[in-house]
Amino acid sequence: MNESLKAMADAATAAIAYRDAVAGAAHTPVADYATIRAAFAAPTPEEGGDPQEIIAELIERASPGIRAQTGPRFFGWVIGNSHPTGVAADWLASAWGQNAANTLAAPSASAIEDIAAGWLLDLLGLPGDASVGFVTGATVANFVCLAAARSAVLEKVGWDVEADGLFGAPPITVLIGADAHATVYSGLKYLGLGAKRVQTVESDSLGRILPDAFQRALNDATGPVIAIAQAGQINTGVCDPFAEIAPMARAAGAWLHVDGAFGLWAQAAPDRAPLTAGVELADSWATDGHKWLQTPYDSGFAIVRDSAAHARAMAISASYLPPAEGAERDPSTFVPELSRRARGFATWAMIRQLGRAGIADMVEHHCRIAAHMAQRLDAETGITLVAPVSLNQFMVRFGDGADADRLTLATIKRVQDDAIAFLGGAQWRGDWVMRCSVSSVATTMAAADTSVDAIIAAWRWVEQEMTCPVT
Template identity: 45%
Template sequence: MDAREAALRQAYGHAVEWLASLPDRPVPAHASVDEIMRALGVELPDGPGVPADVVDLLATACEPGLTAFPSGRFYGFVVGGTEPAALAADWLVSAWDQNCVMRAASPAYAAAEEVAGAWLLDLLGLPSGSAVGFTTGATMANFTCLAAGRDAVLRRTGWNVARDGLTGGPGVRVLAGEDRHMAVDLALRYLGLGMPELVKADDQGRIEAEALRHALAGGGGQQPTILILQAGDIHSGAFDPFAETIRAAREAAAWVHVDGAFGLWAAASPAYAHLTAGCGDADSWATDAHKTLNVPYDCGLAIVRDPSALKAAMGLQGHYLIHDERGDPIDKVPELSRRGRAFPVWAALRSLGRHGVADLVDRLCRHAGTFATGIARIEGATVLNDVVFTQICASFGTDERTERVLARLLDDGTAWISGSSWHGRRVMRISVSNWSTTDDDVARSLDAIRRASLDA
């Protein structure tokens, strides 16, 4: 016990020091992989070490190679920080070390999952009674939901995937917009469904309803069909027109899935809920709690309207397992071994409350608007998207100049902003996702962008 407590105290000290450094430290890491490997030691010791000393070595060796992802000035990818109650709860997850598969094994975890799941459905405006599974991230949330959809549309034809697999069965037709996220393609590949048929999208990445109707009609109405929509385009932040597209899909008896990795949280804000209007009429939804809600990694959410469809795809039987007639966490996600992901989600929601979640969404969107206004005032810069949520894409003239601005910005270290390609152009892509981002963080980051543009 003494060794364990000493190691935990050492970890606590380093964690507090790390978090305290975030407001002032450069955001990019300043040591290479090889340097960190040498500091960690490449030879495995012959004998044991003192746990507290091991923790100290890990923290001091790795600190130079850490990127300040939790910083309020990290805008790359779509990465949130860690809300305080969720972070503390996640420490308890490791200490409690629960097996989170069955009600009987951990009543505490099952209770937290049920309560957090019900709160999520309420906040996101999704049908009560839907099943909520806690996965590793949005990729596996998409996988889980689409597995339920695949099996359900095939079951309508009389084909049993669980028993017979896919070989010899009817083909499943999958439609998605041209600007869908690559995680959707990956999930479909895992499921043996291949690439989706692409439906025309507008200049903001929204699937075009009329083009979808033509595509659905072209299938003849007989083939099992899945439609994938998105809440929040990765570049523009745009939302598909859910009411029109879901209505068309219903006429074709298609399963409708919504990939809402970060954008589904718009539904929690009265100011932005209009972006998700009609979204609740879909059959399944995927999102990330470690994006907009800002809980620690890893925590995706797979939500399926019909719990029996999810259980049919994900459920597992085993003679040594203790099944509960009310259902178990094991019925909703692919993994057997998993962290207690619902504990930090419960903590974040309980800490923020309904209004706190709405305020969080509103604040992220306000910062995005400030970025767009500030960048538009920089000579030679152009904001390319309609900033409707938390994403901004900007160009600095030519692709070459945009790349130079990005490189100088990373060298500066004030903020982390990554590049991408959108509509055939290189762009600076800003994603505002961190609960701790302040007005000052945005102002400092805009100043850094201005300096980088002058040097480019």
């Protein structure tokens, strides 16, 4: 075995040891950015080095700054566990070095991606003939879906945006809920549709689009229309009323896109599917694999009902690229990259690992954990649950009155400093909250209770230090 292959083996051994240890760690303190940067700061290397020494150096210096995102008590954002089965498949994707550009270059990567795409549509209850682009995550998935939407609505009015661009094109009206996620605005910005040119549709107290307001916005719109809804509001977890607004969009000739980064997976859990009722009536959907499917990062899915519009917006052609033959699905037709990793391997492996029943049980389990944690915290004096738990998200505030923001931020910092659990902050309706996302397959009810205990202890410390008068 040459030195480079020995370095691969060393990396695998260290990775397995890390994952084994992080699952049972009582505390997971992390060095800050400045400390890690200082550890790596050095002049540009003039000569090459020994592969095993390089990997050993990377492990030694980086390990103190690795956040325990795969641990059982990470609730900071809606991210999954990077399940070991998916990681193993992803390692193979890297080792095999497959550029999943076309069926000739990568037969296995292309075929497995096609199979996994069909499984995804089945699990999510979406049209079986929809096209699926395997992208980096929901941010790019939203971008790809909105590119297909732009192509389709302009084609209906006789404009070829792929050939002629947006100069002189009929203006597109974009309708978006008042509590949409920031990544949707990024997609609009990338596409030249403008992050500020949107028409905001009023939402309710939990962040759901109000159907009457949506209908009024459609009535007032002129020309091509793209409407954007969401499955899973990032703070409350609620889903827009798709069964009501999708027929409205269809009747108005508008394209309805759904940002379903995590909430779309409610479709895979029969007990939670009523929350997303009617979502299958939309025209496109964006979701993540590295959230509730637990794949490693660099995994998202752009799903489009009109596969022709999807292909128009994304396909890359050149004389040196082999065309797909017959019914073959060319994987690069539905994504913005020509050179990319073979993302289908990890997706296929995780669906095989969990199966339909396992995915449904996991989603339901996480929702029960979220409700349990929220109930326990809300029962404590000085801690307030901000909104009912709908899915796997909830928010709490600490203290009351004018000091609540200060006390909430201080409690978040204390929890992070204690490093028993990780949670973060957000602003909701102008107030600071602690936000909790339950989405890791590693999280158990026992881990949740340990985390709640740590949050309560942090709050009691803050309450004692910051609210008691000095004597």
